[in-house]
């Protein structure tokens with residue numbers, strides 16, 4: 179078999195998107211994946227009982243549905259179909275009421291009582307502008323002038339603020355809780371800059387593209403990318419952990435879907451020592467504690483809206499959510515934890531047998547935290563869904579060490595491949611303002627994982643931008 183033009187290490191969503199982008203340009207591409215199957219953080223497995231199809235990592239995909247590159251790849255032709263839950267998100271309170279993030283901005287605002295007008299003022303300027311905004315937000319911040327400077331500028335002014343500041347625009351617990359819960363998708367305290375932008379982006383995504391789940395589970399995204407890659411002549415070898423680039427066939431470009439620390443180890447002397455040092459000192463953020471449940475019935479939420487939502491956030495106030503995220507960031511277990519939960523089988527019966535269900539939950543904990551959060555997770559669930567415990571048929575519990583063992587990119591259980599506080603979401607993987615953060619001083623080596631902008635999430639944009647950089651620099655594509 180001929181040597182490839184380009185090699186990708188790691189078949190996560192970014193590695194696969196990078197490989198597809200290179201193969202679309204006519205290059206011979208080979209991907210090496212250590213795990214037995216492709217997918218990385220986008221996979222589906224029977225973690226508990228036969229027939230219960232869990233997503234061990236990502237489950238809900240506003241960034242996938244709204245990703246400029248994944249949309250352009252027409253993954254529907256390779257088996258991906260999105261299911262939109264009745265409601266993208268519910269944020270219930272212990273008294274049985276709930277704030278909801280609906281597909282419609284107006285419906286969402288109506289549920290926020292006196293804060294509804296403020297919600298509209300915050301988001302309406304961006305209604306119908308997702309494509310323009312995503313093109314500028316989901317890329318390297320210094321990668322050139324924004325294509326839509328007015329929309330982007332207006333967004334950036336708000337987005338740079340901490341969620342704790344933006345949330346104070348609201349006066350009621352519903353809007354504040356909803357907004358802070360959205361910011362809780364990033365592993366940073368609510369007081370950190372840019373967390374307001376995360377909340378805005380997730381809210382806007384619900385109105386513009388939805389928060390869908392893939393039919394059959396998240397593996398469908400990876401399966402579709404792998405199928406597209408195969409149709410373009412790309413090759414994937416699974417079950418092959420790469421320890422050094424020296425083990426790999428010669429190629430003009432190597433794209434690494436890894437942590438920066440691992441990239442330094444794989445590249446060895448191919449990277450100058452000062453740059454490898456920056457990669458080795460790259461800092462990882464809080465971890466998550468994940469529980470996947472097999473349930474005999476749907477979660478008995480007190481709030482009726484939560485029974486119609488794909489995602490349900492559990493943190494009854496801005497103060498409680500803030501304290502939980504701060505604890506994880508400062509090295510303490512959250513008490514009580516802020517939970518992000520998903521209930522895919524309510525909308526996709528193929529995920530669990532008969533009337534039973536799969537249920538997906540995680541909370542942020544400190545990096546490398548060795549404890550067991552299961553009791554605290556279930557106490558929090560009982561607060562909003564009394565009787566939850568009676569439905570549990572089986573549970574698969576994965577703490578930081580388990581996440582890291584499953585995928586070396588989850589260093590210490592960090593699912594974001596790096597700290598996200600301060601401006602670290604924008605300035606990664608090196609703390610320098612570089613226009614092409616995917617490139618390294620070695621023109622043949624690129625980092626294409628979520629340790630590069632725009633950071634975590636199943637959107638493939640890191641892989642796409644890294645591949646475009648390699649195409650320009652090594653293969654003279656414009």
Ligand SMILES: Cc1cc2nc3c(=O)[nH]c(=O)nc-3n(C[C@H](O)[C@H](O)[C@H](O)COP(=O)(O)OP(=O)(O)OC[C@H]3O[C@@H](n4cnc5c(N)ncnc54)[C@H](O)[C@@H]3O)c2cc1C
Pocket residue numbers: 187188189190191192193194210211212213216217218219220234235236237238239240241242418419420421435436440466468540581584585586587588593594626627628629633634635636637640
């Ligand atoms: C518990 C959890 C929940 C999440 N929830 C969501 C969610 O709901 N929505 C969302 O959008 N995102 C979510 N994410 C984040 C999302 O999964 C990641 O941001 C995304 O998968 C990153 O993609 P990637 O390609 O950069 O890396 P990864 O998905 O981590 O893939 C990297 C791949 O490289 C392989 N690899 C690494 N080193 C080597 C090596 N040396 N040799 C060979 N192979 C190697 C790994 O095995 C892996 O397959 C979640 C993540 C986790 C863990």
